[in-house]
Amino acid sequence: MNTNKLVNRFKLTSDMILSPNIKQGILYGASIALMKGVSLLILPFVANHLSTEEFGRLEVISTIAVIGSILVGMGLEDTLFRFAGSEKSALKRRNTAAEIFTLTLIIAFFTLLGGWYLAPLLTPYFPGGPSVYEVRILLSVLALEGAIAVPLGWLRMNDRALSFFFSTTGRALIQSLLVVIFVMSDRGVTGILEAGLIAGLLQALLLIVLQLRDCGLKFNQQTSKRAFIYSLPIVASGLVAFGLNGMDRWVLAEQATLTDVAQFGIAAKFALAMVLLMQPFGMWWSPRRFEVLNSDDGKQKVAKYIVLGTVIALLITVVVALISPALIYWLLPATYHQAAQYVVAIALIMLLKELVELYNIGCFNGETTSSQLIINVVSTIIGISLMLWLTPLYQVWAVIFSLLMAQLIRLVLFYQVSQHFLSLAYPIHSLLLLSLLSALWLLVGAQVTGLALSLLVLVCAVVSLLLVAQQLKLISLPNTLLNKVAST
Structure with missing residues (x-):
């Protein structure tokens, strides 16, 4: 019994x-x-x-x-x-x-x-x-x-x-x-x-x-028409956004060399781990966000999930940025080691892209999606202009700087426009503090060499970010887990 x-x-x-x-x-x-x-x-x-x-x-x-x-x-x-x-x-x-x-x-x-x-x-x-x-x-x-x-x-x-x-x-x-x-x-x-x-x-x-x-x-002709009207701005904005996700390789191939394209591509593949590790949350959240929004207290619930996604994104970015350079040196031939110099900055680009996906819900909460087309046009024009201007002088770093500026502008514009269509209460100051701590850990990690030391810094960074996120009430860790983390 x-x-x-x-x-x-x-x-x-x-x-x-x-x-x-x-x-x-x-x-x-x-x-x-x-x-x-x-x-x-x-x-x-x-x-x-x-x-x-x-x-x-x-x-x-x-x-x-x-x-x-x-x-x-x-x-x-x-x-x-x-x-x-x-x-x-x-x-x-x-x-x-x-x-x-x-x-x-x-x-x-x-x-x-x-x-x-x-x-x-x-x-x-x-x-x-x-x-x-x-x-x-x-x-x-x-x-x-x-x-x-x-x-x-x-x-x-x-x-x-x-x-x-x-x-x-x-x-x-x-x-x-x-x-x-x-x-x-x-x-x-x-x-x-x-x-x-x-x-x-x-x-x-x-x-x-x-x-x-x-x-x-x-x-169904009516459904096809509705789908076409709704998706056309998505397609157009996607084509425009190609300037920030594809055109970079074309510009490098034209203004630099295929070797530079390879170094940039390798760094981007390692930095892409940030996006991949966010996929479990994104794949769960994306199909449900409108369903949650239309439920009781939907706006509060949506804001809560977006904040949770932001904390996860920051944690993942720190993990990827701290460990990737050591992995590039360890796993790849010496001809590709230059990619380690670029991977942290490209991981930040990936972070900004993921944050856009979290905070753009207001731009999709309607029958059309024309607002995102305008935003992508503006940010892409800025990004491509910077690339064409700076790449002949600074090659890969020019492309990275251009993408960072363009994605930052995208995030700011999407946030502002999304809030206009669907006002949500975010703890902005707490999120900015956690972002600042993440940036400080990336600066520390940039001074570290070797896989073992990188792993040690990584553990310290993750633990501190979790504790701070808990104290700022951005996440709610189980008490037993929190006590164990605090006692380590």
Whole structure:
């Protein structure tokens, strides 16, 4: 009898600790960690088999996928969250999802067909010197991305983190395995692109089957029109934002060298860990933010979650910025060590981008998203102007400075405009104090060399940030955990 009571008490305790939201977050976190962790693990392998010039060419060619995914995706994942997520009825939600997915498949079909025949005409205009075959591979992958993004969004909306986990990590594992095989077979940059196409095709087929089983296909002209009106500013702003996420490689390739592109690209891949580690929170929060906003005390709850996300973002940025330089020296060939000089500054750029995603909710809380288009136009014009002016003189550092200024302007403008449309009460002074402490730790870390010392500074930084965030009432740590941390 006592044994049964003990088992029941353990089950109750575990259910309290692992709430549904925490379980979802763990699965999303594991999927992101495995999906991107595998690609980071094979990064040293790729770097050892590609020269800096080849790696730079791969970086420049890959930016074609950035601008293409904006066009093909049509912002339909955000449209799914906005319109299907706002439906109270489960049936209406499925119908809306089916209509948006059908529109996605139509766009994917015409992209695949048109891209295949237009590739010879487009190839001469792309930087990096890609072949017609490589451009066709890229455009084929892009055609699949819309059919992948919307079903993944649907899985997130319905808390099906396990299906999300197997889909994303499966693609990452298959792609990484194929990259190793193709690179060892001397396929080079072309082989890496082929690996991406095969893995993307397998993931798309799986997700299409799941989506069809859940919702089926439906075409509705009115829904398509609403989706087009809502997503058009998203697409336009995405194209404009390409100037801050892609144009940097193009400018470096034109004004500097492909080796500089490679160094910048390596630093950006390590700094991207900041964005990746934020994904579990973002993937949980993004589909639910409008649902929470429309609930009782919705504005207070939304502000609370955004503050929590800000604290998490600051912690992750400090972790990534302090450990990445040591990892670059430890894992990569000496020809790539210059990237360690850039990684902290690029991590700050990633932080500003993530903060924009947290604080821009007011700009999306309506039938249109034109405000974000205006903001992105202004910040991108400033960023590109600075890049074109300064890069011939200061190369990589000019690009980094330009991106920092542009992203800072984006954050300020998005915050102000979002507050105009949806006023939320944030503890601004407390957040600024925590940000200042984070910056101080980054300055300390910049003076540290060696992996062991970097880890020690990292532990001290994380502990102090958690304690200060607790004292400022930005987060609420469990008393038992707080006592343990304070006693270390």
